[in-house]
Amino acid sequence: MQSEWLYVGLFLLVGIIVPVVPLAFAALISPRKPNPIKQSTYECGIETVGDSWVQFKAQYYIFALVFLVFDVETVFLFPWALSLKQLPLYVVMEGIIFIAILVAGLVYTWRKGLLEWV
Amino acid sequence: MTADKVIFLLCAALILGSALMVVLTRKLIHAALWLVSVLFGVAVLYALLQAGFLAVVQVVIYIGAIAVLFIFAVMLTRRELLDRGPQTRSNWWIAAILALLILGGLVFLILGQPEAGRSAAAIPATVDTLRNLGMALVSPSAYVLPFEVASVLLLAALVGAVYIAGIGKK
Amino acid sequence: MNFLNDPINFVASWLHGLLTGWRLPDGLATVIVYFIGIVVLVIFAMTLDIGLVWVERKVVARFQDRLGPNRIGPFGLIQPVADIIKLVIKEDITPAGADKIIYNIAPVLAAMSVIALWAILPLSSKIFGVDLNVAVLYLVAAGALGTLAIIMAGWSSNNKYALLGAFRMVANIVSYEIPMVVTLLIPVILADTMSVQGITQAQSGMWFAILSPLAAIIFLISAIAELGRSPFDLTEAESELTAGFNVEYSGMKFGWFYASELLHAFTYGGFMAVMFFGGYGGFFGLETIPGFHWLTNPFVEALVFIAKGMLGYWVIMWIKYSMPRIRIDHMLAFNWKFLTPLSLVVLVDTAVLSKLLSGLPAWEYVLGMFLSNVIIAVITVEILRGYGRKQRLAEERLPAQAVHN
Numbered sequence: 001m002q003s004e005w006l007y008v009g010l011f012l013l014v015g016i017i018v019p020v021v022p023l024a025f026a027a028l029i030s031p032r033k034p035n036p037i038k039q040s041t042y043e044c045g046i047e048t049v050g051d052s053w054v055q056f057k058a059q060y061y062i063f064a065l066v067f068l069v070f071d072v073e074t075v076f077l078f079p080w081a082l083s084l085k086q087l088p089l090y091v092v093m094e095g096i097i098f099i100a101i102l103v104a105g106l107v108y109t110w111r112k113g114l115l116e117w118v
Numbered sequence: 119m120t121a122d123k124v125i126f127l128l129c130a131a132l133i134l135g136s137a138l139m140v141v142l143t144r145k146l147i148h149a150a151l152w153l154v155s156v157l158f159g160v161a162v163l164y165a166l167l168q169a170g171f172l173a174v175v176q177v178v179i180y181i182g183a184i185a186v187l188f189i190f191a192v193m194l195t196r197r198e199l200l201d202r203g204p205q206t207r208s209n210w211w212i213a214a215i216l217a218l219l220i221l222g223g224l225v226f227l228i229l230g231q232p233e234a235g236r237s238a239a240a241i242p243a244t245v246d247t248l249r250n251l252g253m254a255l256v257s258p259s260a261y262v263l264p265f266e267v268a269s270v271l272l273l274a275a276l277v278g279a280v281y282i283a284g285i286g287k288k
Numbered sequence: 289m290n291f292l293n294d295p296i297n298f299v300a301s302w303l304h305g306l307l308t309g310w311r312l313p314d315g316l317a318t319v320i321v322y323f324i325g326i327v328v329l330v331i332f333a334m335t336l337d338i339g340l341v342w343v344e345r346k347v348v349a350r351f352q353d354r355l356g357p358n359r360i361g362p363f364g365l366i367q368p369v370a371d372i373i374k375l376v377i378k379e380d381i382t383p384a385g386a387d388k389i390i391y392n393i394a395p396v397l398a399a400m401s402v403i404a405l406w407a408i409l410p411l412s413s414k415i416f417g418v419d420l421n422v423a424v425l426y427l428v429a430a431g432a433l434g435t436l437a438i439i440m441a442g443w444s445s446n447n448k449y450a451l452l453g454a455f456r457m458v459a460n461i462v463s464y465e466i467p468m469v470v471t472l473l474i475p476v477i478l479a480d481t482m483s484v485q486g487i488t489q490a491q492s493g494m495w496f497a498i499l500s501p502l503a504a505i506i507f508l509i510s511a512i513a514e515l516g517r518s519p520f521d522l523t524e525a526e527s528e529l530t531a532g533f534n535v536e537y538s539g540m541k542f543g544w545f546y547a548s549e550l551l552h553a554f555t556y557g558g559f560m561a562v563m564f565f566g567g568y569g570g571f572f573g574l575e576t577i578p579g580f581h582w583l584t585n586p587f588v589e590a591l592v593f594i595a596k597g598m599l600g601y602w603v604i605m606w607i608k609y610s611m612p613r614i615r616i617d618h619m620l621a622f623n624w625k626f627l628t629p630l631s632l633v634v635l636v637d638t639a640v641l642s643k644l645l646s647g648l649p650a651w652e653y654v655l656g657m658f659l660s661n662v663i664i665a666v667i668t669v670e671i672l673r674g675y676g677r678k679q680r681l682a683e684e685r686l687p688a689q690a691v692h693n
Binding site: 121147148151154170171174175177178181182183185186189190193246248 | 421426458
């Protein structure tokens with residue numbers, strides 16, 4: 001168990017080193033002649049107007065909130081899925097009740113019109 | 119000092135340093151990213167404690183969903199992403215003393231425990247912790263009620279969020 | 289134990305013996321052996337990645353009735369190497385006003401989130417990184433890091449297109465992750481384990497794609513969304529966002545975004561094979577017949593796995609190059625109003641039937657599972673047909689003016 005996570009940790013470390021090496025190499029040998037025009041924000045040839053950090057639709061956030069709730073739910077379902085084979089049929093019912101309560105939430109969101117983009 | 123302890127100390131330093139940066143940095147988006155670093159450090163701690171499931175769930179939920187939601191909220195709500203003005207108030211030293219007192223109290227309490235300083239016995243390889251967790255969650259003699267109530271709690275959170283978002287829509 | 293039957297353990301134990309022979313402490317020797325093994329595996333993945341660049345360019349050329357790269361080397365095989373040299377010696381432009389640290393971390397994180405997946409990728413029963421007992425969730429966790437990388441890249445570039453791409457990424461994650469995690473639960477239920485080796489071995493007699501074809505299809509769709517490939521490539525959307533989140537990246541930093549996208553696609557083809565198509569095994573019991581024992585050789589298994597992964601990659605490319613981009617509201621509606629409810633129905637169906645049919649003979653179990661999926665599919669199609677008819681009638685009844693609004 002312990003050595004498994006040691007392996008994963010080392011893997012993440014190598015996963016960082018491998019992309020960094022070509023980047024460092026490129027930084028050493030590639031030319032570097034910055035000028036203001038070259039470094040200006042790219043916008044199809046037109047000069048940028050205003051701040052880049054513009055305001056966005058709040059709708060994105062609502063979808064992200066619904067996603068968060070369902071994400072937590074599905075994580076709860078993994079231990080449940082692993083206990084299915086060991087325990088009798090009532091376990092399935094528990095899982096179904098769990099899912100049904102959340103589907104009720106999805107239906108509520110749907111009926112309230114929050115799943116529409118506009 | 120064993121390798122475990124070295125990793126623990128490095129990880130604890132990462133968590134503490136990142137946590138400090140969360141409150142010290144002036145850019146809100148940087149604070150959110152330092153928070154990701156804290157959460158990742160906590161995931162490593164779980165892995166050290168042989169709680170692989172919790173470690174992965176920490177990354178999936180906290181980094182994959184909650185931190186992203188934070189970054190999002192920051193990007194949505196404020197056009198000016200810089201925090202200007204002083205970061206402390208005149209009575210910051212009272213807070214510092216209180217924090218130190220609480221830390222001292224905690225250390226005192228922990229050292230008073232007979233188990234303090236002992237490392238836990240390793241979980242035998244034959245024990246399937248993950249399956250035990252699943253069984254405990256759904257068997258009626260254990261935690262089936264909290265399991266179902268968690269679903270209701272999530273429903274309540276969803277309904278609340280939808281309701282508040284719905285006010286603006288009308 | 290010999291090299292042909294168990295190559296990794298053979299080399300590892302030899303190396304470990306060598307290192308401890310040099311009086312290195314046991315723990316340090318283990319770490320060094322792990323490190324060498326990981327570096328070899330990652331270099332293999334990167335070599336494959338270079339090959340994928342060529343495959344991708346050749347395949348897209350054929351789809352679009354072109355020849356593709358054919359100048360450098362036979363069939364243009366050396367083209368990716370030339371590409372890499374070009375990327376490395378290109379000037380690296382950091383846009384003014386970019387958040388430099390985050391801007392530089394993002395491509396590394398994007399590559400890392402893909403390379404991390406190779407830690408659990410079971411190339412064969414003996415050639416694999418690590419057999420985590422939470423491997424299925426690890427897959428989702430690595431995806432979370434990739435999401436973060438794209439948001440960081442989009443935000444730090446100080447560019448409106450890039451920021452739009454980052455915002456759409458969040459729309460993308462809300463559209464893929466729920467159905468994907470729910471369909472990942474189905475192999476977990478069927479195999480009764482979360483380790484990828486266990487899931488592969490549980491399919492030695494019967495692929496899960498036959499037990500639950502709907503789950504396989506939903507997983508494929510949500511995997512494409514997770515990869516951000518067409519029809520779900522709203523984060524890049526070159527015709528509206530020029531290149532989306534990576535528009536300000538140049539040189540090797542852009543190269544890493546590109547390389548990790550290709551490797552990601554192949555890796556997901558591989559996971560598609562692991563979860564639903566038997567992974568490196570799944571020969572329907574053929575390997576137990578005398579004369580076919582060579583199928584369980586780790587090298588043969590690895591070849592089978594890479595072939596299946598390539599097939600999955602090819603299907604993903606096929607879809608990418610034949611489908612137009614989907615509109616964002618359609619994508620979200622498709623996910624929340626169709627894919628998520630459908631995946632939950634398939635999950636409940638699998639859970640109930642795996643319990644009810646567990647006592648039956650194998651072929652009845654398989655038939656029952658398969659038929660239940662067919663029934664769900666037919667009902668779904670009927671519901672969609674009814675809904676479509678209703679909408680068509682409603683549109684016909686409306687005057688033409690109202691439609692314009």
